Amino acid sequence: MEVIPYFLSGLIIGSVYGLITLGLSLIFGVLRVANVAHGSFVMIGAYVAFFGFTLWGAPPPAAGIGALALGAGLGALVYYVVVKPLMKAGELNILVALFALGLLIAEAARMAWGPDFRGYTWSIGSVSLGGLVLELSKALGALTALATAVGLEVFLRRTYFGRAVRAVVQDPVGAQVVGIDVERVFLLSTAMGVGITTMGGVMLTLFIPVGINPYMGGIYTLISFVIAVMGGLGSIMGAYMAGLLFGVFQSVGYYVFSLMGFAQPFEMALFLAFVLLLLILLFKPTGLFRL
Amino acid sequence: MALSVQNLSSGYGRLQVLFGISLEVPDKSVISLLGPNGAGKSTTLWTVMGVVRPWEGMVLLGGTDVTKVPPHKKVELGLALVPEGRRLFPEMTVEENLLMGAFTKRARDKMQDTLEFVYALFPRLKERRRQKAGTMSGGEQQMLAIARALMSRPRVLLVDEPSAGLAPKVVSDLFQTVKRLKEEMSVLLVEQNVAAALEISDYAYVIENGRIILQGKPEELAANEHVKKAYLGV
Numbered sequence: 001m002e003v004i005p006y007f008l009s010g011l012i013i014g015s016v017y018g019l020i021t022l023g024l025s026l027i028f029g030v031l032r033v034a035n036v037a038h039g040s041f042v043m044i045g046a047y048v049a050f051f052g053f054t055l056w057g058a059p060p061p062a063a064g065i066g067a068l069a070l071g072a073g074l075g076a077l078v079y080y081v082v083v084k085p086l087m088k089a090g091e092l093n094i095l096v097a098l099f100a101l102g103l104l105i106a107e108a109a110r111m112a113w114g115p116d117f118r119g120y121t122w123s124i125g126s127v128s129l130g131g132l133v134l135e136l137s138k139a140l141g142a143l144t145a146l147a148t149a150v151g152l153e154v155f156l157r158r159t160y161f162g163r164a165v166r167a168v169v170q171d172p173v174g175a176q177v178v179g180i181d182v183e184r185v186f187l188l189s190t191a192m193g194v195g196i197t198t199m200g201g202v203m204l205t206l207f208i209p210v211g212i213n214p215y216m217g218g219i220y221t222l223i224s225f226v227i228a229v230m231g232g233l234g235s236i237m238g239a240y241m242a243g244l245l246f247g248v249f250q251s252v253g254y255y256v257f258s259l260m261g262f263a264q265p266f267e268m269a270l271f272l273a274f275v276l277l278l279l280i281l282l283f284k285p286t287g288l289f290r291l
Numbered sequence: 292m293a294l295s296v297q298n299l300s301s302g303y304g305r306l307q308v309l310f311g312i313s314l315e316v317p318d319k320s321v322i323s324l325l326g327p328n329g330a331g332k333s334t335t336l337w338t339v340m341g342v343v344r345p346w347e348g349m350v351l352l353g354g355t356d357v358t359k360v361p362p363h364k365k366v367e368l369g370l371a372l373v374p375e376g377r378r379l380f381p382e383m384t385v386e387e388n389l390l391m392g393a394f395t396k397r398a399r400d401k402m403q404d405t406l407e408f409v410y411a412l413f414p415r416l417k418e419r420r421r422q423k424a425g426t427m428s429g430g431e432q433q434m435l436a437i438a439r440a441l442m443s444r445p446r447v448l449l450v451d452e453p454s455a456g457l458a459p460k461v462v463s464d465l466f467q468t469v470k471r472l473k474e475e476m477s478v479l480l481v482e483q484n485v486a487a488a489l490e491i492s493d494y495a496y497v498i499e500n501g502r503i504i505l506q507g508k509p510e511e512l513a514a515n516e517h518v519k520k521a522y523l524g525v
């Protein structure tokens with residue numbers, strides 16, 4: 001069973017894909033806004049990890065906490081500067097503004113840090129697991145992702161504020177009439193969503209040894225949208241599970257396509273993942289999971 | 292006066308819907324606001340609640356000007372709305388919906404007592420407390436919508452067409468329950484079912500095209516020629 005290591009490594013990277021998607025799904029569920037600038041925050045997180053490690057020797061878990069805080073601040077800023085002023089003007093205006101913001105962030109990053117691909121290596125050993133040599137740094141990234149997803153889900157179900165978030169997702173007007181300050185939920189959800197996304201960017205760097213670059217965000221915007229839709233937009237555990245599924249699909253797909261002698265197995269696997277999305281939408285338009 | 296609406300105007304975008312609505316809801320009374328579809332009844336309640344922004348006029352709650360107070364703070368101050376379309380949280384259970392109803396600080400402290408009160412009022416909800424709100428019948432959802440609003444411990448309860456889509460028997464039970472609420476609070480009841488609403492009201496207003504065109508005690512309105520012809524079918 002040579003496929004098992006691919007399956008396992010798919011789960012590991014899939015966990016981080018899930019993490020990267022949580023924020024997108026949360027923001028969409030609460031505000032009905034598709035954050036098309038999403039990938040830019042993944043990119044910012046990746047640079048936080050890179051500079052944290054190379055300048056200050058901060059290990060990625062510490063960078064993750066820093067990125068969470070930084071991202072939350074940026075999310076609050078995005079809410080006040082872009083989303084809230086445009087709420088009345090309609091979804092399309094917000095979408096265009098966020099798209100522009102995404103480009104702006106990438107260009108600013110290029111001016112500040114240059115266009116080169118960067119990377120770093122954080123080695124804390126490895127274990128052998130089912131034929132896979134698993135680096136512990138990656139395992140840690142995957143576990144952080146799992147803990148974040150579970151933590152967010154518990155937060156949404158158990159705390160007063162979390163219940164308010166779920167109420168807004170299910171019926172914003174209903175939420176207003178029971179006394180929930182919906183704007184505050186919007187603000188904090190955007191801050192939380194962007195914070196988690198930026199932290200996801202840190203964990204992602206454990207998987208892309210030399211892939212940190214100002215324009216890296218685009219592909220992760222795309223992948224996260226696919227995963228979020230697969231998981232049922234607005235559903236937290238759905239996003240996480242769909243992330244796992246996507247990772248496995250991509251990794252096993254890579255294995256199968258390289259066996260078949262395709263020149264670009266990675267691109268084929270990605271292509272196949274989009275086919276999977278189409279199939280899911282065709283047969284289950286609300287996504288695989290529900291809130 | 293529990294609730295006083297003075298010369299209230301509002302609308303959607305540039306479309307004006309309400310043209311100077313005035314009405315009074317005294318303490319411990321049921322007041323109804325009656326009128327045909329599209330008259331502006333729901334808009335009146337949305338505007339009083341502050342979900343729709345008032346253009347002109349005033350809303351006084353227990354004598355305090357709350358015209359510009361946002362909806363979530365109005366709930367804290369004792370105003371509750373059972374909105375058109377019920378607006379329940381469909382993926383939450385009956386009990387979770389009720390607990391959400393007690394979201395404000397003031398209500399949270401008395402949550403257990405209030406829960407017992409609404410379960411006594413609607414035993415059906417107690418039986419169904421673990422069921423998801425979205426899977427219940429129309430009548431049960433309407434009960435839940437009212438119960439959820441009661442969970443906030445309102446002084447004034449605004450109810451938008453509780454009879455919509457319900458069987459006559461269910462409607463009369465529900466209206467008897469609404470009437471009983473008068474011991475604890477004031478109710479402003481919006482209805483198209485004029486006959487049923489007049490039976491439980493202390494006073495009523497008739498709204499057409501965004502204006503109050505008639506008002507009076509139920510027996511006065513029931514005797515009015517226009518009301519008889521347009522609403523009571525006699």
Ligand SMILES: Nc1ncnc2c1ncn2[C@@H]1O[C@H](COP(=O)(O)OP(=O)(O)O)[C@@H](O)[C@H]1O
Nearest residue numbers: 303306308326327328329330331332333334335
């Ligand atoms: N969200 C809205 N946007 C635009 N117009 C609306 C909206 N809601 C209601 N209206 C219009 O306002 C008028 C009054 O509606 P409404 O207050 O719902 O009447 P009622 O509750 O008496 O049936 C109608 O002409 C309706 O078309």
Ligand SMILES: [Mg+2]
Nearest residue numbers: 332333375452
């Ligand atoms: Mg109406």
